[in-house]
């Protein structure tokens with residue numbers, strides 16, 4: 385028997401259920417149609433759009449309309465794997481009552497979730513406070529369960545890709561732009577955990593005699609191997625910012641090749657003891673040696689036959705700068721880009737400053753964007769395809785998409801705070817289950833949270849947006865969610 389199920393297009397719970405039905409309903413017995421944009425009268429004159437949004441409606445072959453729990457049963461009875469469960473509810477009154485109650489709670493709760501996630505559809509609903517066992521978290525958890533197999537699958541795929549990229553670039557030097565740009569992949573035993581778990585490889589870029597971000601102290605052996613085969617002479621060593629994987633070899637490299645070290649004054653200040661580097665970062669990536677000889681960056685750095693503009697780029701951290709060759713259109717972005725949907729920032733990240741930086745970067749004519757962690761974004765035909773390194777996308781469009789994503793996050797955070805949500809709840813609204821970028825990275829992001837004791841996490845993204853005057857940030861719910 386065929387059945388038509390009418391679902392709310394704007395509800396993530398509905399979307400997740402529909403994806404599962406489409407996967408499991410091998411005989412195509414269930415037709416899922418969105419309430420929005422479907423001529424309901426053609427299906428059954430008894431259907432009312434408002435009622436359909438309020439609870440699930442299913443129409444069978446004979447035109448009989450089922451609602452709520454009955455509709456759930458009708459729809460899932462068409463799916464063979466669900467039948468044993470349904471049979472249980474037919475035999476046992478208790479199981480039937482439980483199913484009915486669960487369906488009621490979920491079908492009722494999903495509206496709460498839709499309202500919170502941007503308030504798109506049901507503005508006639510009164511906002512209700514979000515409590516730990518309230519509809520919002522019930523619904524969020526239900527979606528988590530529904531998405532979990534997909535998340536696990538996406539996470540294992542990410543790990544496989546990260547391992548492949550790491551293995552294919554390990555110790556490699558990628559020569560681009562006729563050898564004017566060389567990207568040296570750096571590593572050392574414990575540092576490999578980072579690319580394998582988080583997907584961030586370590587690199588030094590050498591561009592027309594200027595070495596950018598020469599790696600951490602644990603990467604010296606691999607750095608020395610690159611120096612022996614480099615196609616250019618390094619005369620200047622620079623750093624984009626003071627994080628340990630970028631600045632561990634400034635003096636070391638300069639001494640070795642007879643180059644000058646130039647860093648921004650703020651970066652230089654951070655490279656004087658005492659350092660505030662967590663022990664686990666020092667253990668895995670390497671300690672920060674004291675910077676001895678350096679001169680300030682100024683606003684440009686001379687290269688062989690040209691110059692790099694030095695542009696302030698706070699956001700990822702306050703002292704961040706980027707280097708830009710306006711003639712060639714090459715931008716050394718350091719960590720000021722970090723992927724379009726980067727969700728696990730450092731503790732020193734500032735979301736508002738990051739937006740302002742990306743707005744400035746978007747105005748540059750960038751044709752090659754070189755990230756510090758192993759990716760080059762370009763559409764230029766003179767740059768060959770290098771699997772795992774060169775990403776064929778327009779750098780300016782990529783910056784634009786990142787900017788759009790950060791602005792959206794900023795607005796979500798602002799709305800959430802206005803509604804008085806805890807930052808855990810705001811985080812849930814910032815990373816909804818619907819978009820692929822969100823659930824696909826959930827596993828890797830949660831592992832980052834786990835391994836760093838919560839320091840690199842999606843919650844950090846929420847907290848990176850400053851509170852605006854007049855915004856009230858409730859501590860009450862936060863206390864309940866975060867065990868001391």
Ligand SMILES: [Zn+2]
Nearest residue numbers: 625627700719
């Ligand atoms: Zn960094």
